[in-house]
Each structure stands twice: as C-alpha cells, then as structure tokens.
Amino acid sequence: MEGNIGFLGAGAMGEALIRGLVQSRQVPPERILVYDIRRERLQELEQTYGLQAMTGREELVRKADIIILAVKPQNVKEALGGLQVGKEKLVISIIAGVTLARLASYLGEVPVVRVVPNTPALVGEGMTALAANKFVRPEALEKAMAIFCSVGRVMVLPEEQLNAVTGLSGSGPAYIYMLIEALADGGVRQGLTRPVALELAAQTVLGAARMVLATGEHPGVLKDKVTSPAGTTIAGLAVLEDRGMRGAIIRAVEAATLRAESLSKE
Ligand SMILES: NC(=O)C1=CN([C@@H]2O[C@H](COP(=O)(O)OP(=O)(O)OC[C@H]3O[C@@H](n4cnc5c(N)ncnc54)[C@H](O)[C@@H]3O)[C@@H](O)[C@H]2O)C=CC1
Numbered sequence: 001m002e003g004n005i006g007f008l009g010a011g012a013m014g015e016a017l018i019r020g021l022v023q024s025r026q027v028p029p030e031r032i033l034v035y036d037i038r039r040e041r042l043q044e045l046e047q048t049y050g051l052q053a054m055t056g057r058e059e060l061v062r063k064a065d066i067i068i069l070a071v072k073p074q075n076v077k078e079a080l081g082g083l084q085v086g087k088e089k090l091v092i093s094i095i096a097g098v099t100l101a102r103l104a105s106y107l108g109e110v111p112v113v114r115v116v117p118n119t120p121a122l123v124g125e126g127m128t129a130l131a132a133n134k135f136v137r138p139e140a141l142e143k144a145m146a147i148f149c150s151v152g153r154v155m156v157l158p159e160e161q162l163n164a165v166t167g168l169s170g171s172g173p174a175y176i177y178m179l180i181e182a183l184a185d186g187g188v189r190q191g192l193t194r195p196v197a198l199e200l201a202a203q204t205v206l207g208a209a210r211m212v213l214a215t216g217e218h219p220g221v222l223k224d225k226v227t228s229p230a231g232t233t234i235a236g237l238a239v240l241e242d243r244g245m246r247g248a249i250i251r252a253v254e255a256a257t258l259r260a261e262s263l264s265k266e
C-alpha cells in the first residue's frame with residue numbers, strides 16, 4: 001500500500017487497526033503516523049510498533065496521505081474544529097454515529113469515507129462496512145477498502161445503514177465475549193476447569209461462525225443438524241427459548257443502533 005496513513009486518536013480501536021495493519025505487512029510501521037492527545041499513549045505506541053508519533057494534528061494532516069479519525073464521538077468538535085485538510089487527502093472516519101454531513105461541517109468539501117470497523121481487526125478477522133461521500137473517487141474508495149481488507153472482511157453499504165452495522169458488528173464482539181464467558185461459566189458450573197471451559201467455548205463459537213460463512217447454509221439448518229431427537233441440544237435450546245435469548249439479542253442490536261443515532265447529535 002502506498003503513502004502514509006495517519007491516525008488522529010489511537011485508543012482501543014485505533015490500536016486494533018494499527019496492529020492488524022502492521023501484522024498484515026501491507027504497511028510498514030514507519031509509514032504509520034499517529035497523533036493522540038495523551039503523550040504517554042503516543043510514546044507507548046511508538047515503542048510497541050515503531051511507528052511515527054506526531055507533535056500535533058496539523059503535522060499529522062500535513063504528512064499523512066490518508067487520515068483515519070479514531071477519536072470518540074464526544075471529542076469530534078475539539079479534534080476537528082478549525083482543522084484544514086487538503087482536497088488531495090483521503091479522510092476515513094471510524095467514529096460511531098457521526099455522519100458524513102456532520103464531518104463535512106468541520107472539514108468542508110474533502111473526500112471522506114465513513115467506516116464501521118470492529119476490534120477483531122487486531123487478529124485479521126475484522127468486519128468493516130463503509131460508505132463514501134461524493135468527493136471520494138473510485139481509486140480512493142479502493143484504497144480505503146484495501147486498508148480494511150488487509151485486516152478482515154469489507155462491505156460497502158448506504159450510509160443510512162451504518163448505525164445498524166454499529167449495533168451489530170461494531171458492538172457485536174462484546175456480545176460474543178459475553179456469550180463465550182457465559183458458556184465457560186456453564187462448563188465450570190458442571191465441573192470443567194476454567195482454561196478447559198474457555199477453550200471449548202471460544203473454539204465452539206469460532207467453529208460455528210466458520211460453518212455459517214463457509215457453507216452458506218441458513219443457521220437454522222445448521223442448528224437442526226446439531227439437534228438430535230430427544231437429545232441433549234434440544235434440552236439446552238428449550239431453556240434458551242424460555243429465557244428469551246433471541247429477543248434479548250435483537251433488542252441489544254436495537255439499543256446499540258439507537259445509541260449510535262443519538263451519538264451523532266452529541
Ligand atoms: N472500540 C470499538 O470496538 C469500536 C470503536 N469505534 C469508534 O472508534 C472510535 C474510538 O473508539 P475507541 O478506540 O474504543 O476509544 P478510545 O477512548 O479507546 O480512543 C480514543 C482515543 O482518542 C484520543 N483523543 C481524544 N481526544 C483527542 C483529540 N482531540 N486529539 C487526538 N486524540 C484524541 C484519546 O486519548 C484516545 O486514545 C470511537 O469513535 C468509536 O465510536 C468504532 C467501531 C468499533
């Protein structure tokens with residue numbers, strides 16, 4: 001990948017992308033530039049990855065060809081207010097809920113791609129959806145896609161769908177970690193050791209996810225293949241139905257989507 005990639009803000013998600021990019025070998029660390037308001041954070045990232053720490057957002061914007069905005073929605077105004085970004089640059093925002101229109105109110109008529117990534121990018125298993133404003137040329141969109149393709153899967157969607165994506169795949173890893181933790185607790189409850197239970201739980205989630213993606217079969221069909229008549233699985237599934245697992249997950253995605261919508265207005 002050509003050019004310098006600059007991160008404005010590098011917390012949990014910024015670092016997941018940095019690590020994923022470095023591990024993918026698509027971008028050498030010396031072409032990754034970072035500015036974060038916390039000095040100790042900058043030093044830590046510089047030492048860990050050998051990337052270039054910038055003295056301020058102006059230096060970052062001057063030296064980077066692609067600028068990834070990775071501050072929290074609440075910090076958008078202080079991070080972007082008064083910032084001059086040339087039209088030849090490509091801005092990529094990973095900020096949840098913040099619309100292309102709102103970004104344009106700070107940045108003006110520059111190419112911006114709004115992206116919803118997730119933290120499994122750190123291990124090359126990210127899921128990213130993106131939408132571009134009208135100033136983004138096809139080659140620039142390709143570049144944005146290449147960055148996120150190097151750390152997982154990518155899809156282009158209409159911007160109106162990105163808050164729902166945030167509620168599903170953006171926040172989703174946390175739901176799944178909770179599921180894995182609960183499965184492991186279940187195993188421990190039945191007498192398994194914690195490490196054994198955790199490995200069983202995590203590999204089961206990974207295997208089930210791979211089955212859905214690799215076979216293209218409806219998850220209901222795959223579920224039926226696990227479920228023997230009068231067997232163990234149906235006994236477990238009946239409890240999950242009783243306790244409203246499906247409804248709880250649907251509501252979780254809804255609540256997170258609504259929160260993404262409200263973040264845009266903060
Ligand atoms: N964590 C996740 O799984 C995902 C996060 N996102 C989005 O990514 C963005 C970052 O999220 P996290 O990394 O989780 O948050 P975080 O709080 O870990 O990182 C934000 C970073 O921005 C820095 N910062 C704050 N104000 C700044 C300023 N004015 N200039 C430069 N740096 C500044 C902070 O010091 C911090 O290191 C958010 O907008 C979030 O909505 C999107 C998808 C997934």
Ligand SMILES: O=C(O)[C@@H]1CCC=N1
Nearest residue numbers: 096166167170171172
């Ligand atoms: O919790 C958040 O607001 C961010 C956005 C999606 C995942 N983490």
